[in-house]
Amino acid sequence: MNRTLTAACLAATALGALSAPSLAETRKLRVANSFPAGHYLVKLIIQPWMAEVTKRTNGGITFDYFPSQQIGKAADMLKPTQSGVVDIGYVAPAYVSDKMVASEVAMLPGGFTTACRARRPISKPRATGSSRQRIMRPTRSSCSSRSRCRPIRS
Known part of the structure; x- marks a missing residue:
């Protein structure tokens, strides 16, 4: 699953990079989330993903990373992502269930007995x-x- 997720993220990032005006131009993406810098998701997924994208694009894509709710609280992370303040934001579906209704289907009661x-x-x-x-x-x-x-x- 991690390889599939990584491959999908890299493909999406590469497509975004190819749509840039010049392939020789470097692009800096802003990434934000509510996790502290030492959180396991940051250490095991976010930081390795950013490093891999930078490596595979030969430095064509780099990242500014904003952990620990520096850009916004966890419940408000959808707003800076939609408005372009950040390019990539971790949005927890539980906080924005009124805006991302379909993402809450798995949390409905009665779906599983155990x-x-x-x-x-x-x-x-x-x-x-x-x-x-x-x-x-x-x-x-x-x-x-x-x-x-x-x-x-x-």
């Missing part, structure tokens, strides 16, 4: 025998044992 069933579409990819399956297969401590799978309380 937490394990809710996790199953993520943890069991369609392709069998692939390296992706080996990486994402649930461990015994998570959801592979029925005895550990508890019903969701409403």
Whole structure:
């Protein structure tokens, strides 16, 4: 999933770079979120992604990064992203459910009877025998044992 997400982000970034007036021109993108700089999402996803984009574009795309709600609070991150204050902003669907209605479908009650069933579409990819399956297969401590799978309380 991380490789697919990274590939999709790189493709989108590359398409944006190609639409720039000059390919020799460098482009600086502003990235903002509400996470502190030491947060695991920043360390494991955002920073490596920015470094990879910069590397793959040979420095053609660089980033100004604004962590820790420097541009706006988590609940307001959609506004600076839409208005162009930042080019890329992490928007949590729970904070903007009135503006991004379809993103809340997964949070509706009654969709799953257990937490394990809710996790199953993520943890069991369609392709069998692939390296992706080996990486994402649930461990015994998570959801592979029925005895550990508890019903969701409403």
